[in-house]
Amino acid sequence: MQRRDVLKLGLCTMAAMAAGWNGRAWSGGPVVPAGHAPVAGGVLDAAAWTAARQWTRTAFGRIAHVERGTGPAALFLHGFPLNGFQWRGALERLSAHRRCIAPDMLGLGFTEVAEGQGVTPADQVRMLAELLDRLGVDGVDLIANDSGGAVAQLFAVAHPQRVRSLLLTNCDAETDCPPPALKPVIDLAREDRFVAEWLAPWLADHALARSPQGLGGMTFTYPQHPTDEAIEMYLRPLVEHPRRTHAYAIGLDSNVLAGVEATLKRSRFPTRILWGTGDDIFSKDSPDYLAGVFGGSRGVRRVEGARLFWPEEFPELIAEEARRLWGV
Known part of the structure; x- marks a missing residue:
């Protein structure tokens, strides 16, 4: 069997495990909320994001992050296999109201992990606490997606006094952590095969990355996403550092929210809670569960047809809900 065939088989298996996929044709046609057209990435392109990137030295390594704005801080947490670039549109729209900070998690993006340092969700929480200390930040408004949502919940448990508000998009819940769809990824990562068999082919062939068998078709709402520059920003550092990429995936192989x-x-x-209803990775029951768990819950808003990484495609929706949550 050719590597491309293995790739396709693995991706189809992932989709089937996530939601009982029945072979239906994929399409990127959600019902877009009024006034929220999809965007390619807002004002900040890859060059501007790269130019704005800073590194802060911590015990966990040199943490890459981008900041926009001043005032009370808002912390944006991405998932796997993305990095802080996911939040570029939201940062541009919210920097008038907050000091917006988008770090790259340990093991992902351009963060340089210290030798021997773990990259589990618990490690991420400790890293974020130190990063905020070094940046002179006491409390934050948290916004998170995917595995970053699990980290946000753990951060809220460990440091409740540092959380002013929490906006969660499609992510883990205690009842769905990790989601079954992640098992093929974790299994391949344990065999040191995930990068070579999935991520490297996507990086080499952007059309494949946007196809129904690729990152785009699996997790983005519209077939033009992710853009070429986003694919390069997300996948190149992971392909160049497969050991830490695999470590991140393996670190998700337990219910960290138990x-x-x-x-x-x-x-x-x-x-x-904001939830894209087209997401085949996380459970359809999770948004209502999460809305019922938090003592300060403001309920759920569903984004019809939107897939897992929709916050990148609809930053104005993120900004609208954040402003309402913050009262600005």
């Missing part, structure tokens, strides 16, 4: 429900029920910071 036992958090009781603590989250006692939370009082305002929490809003």
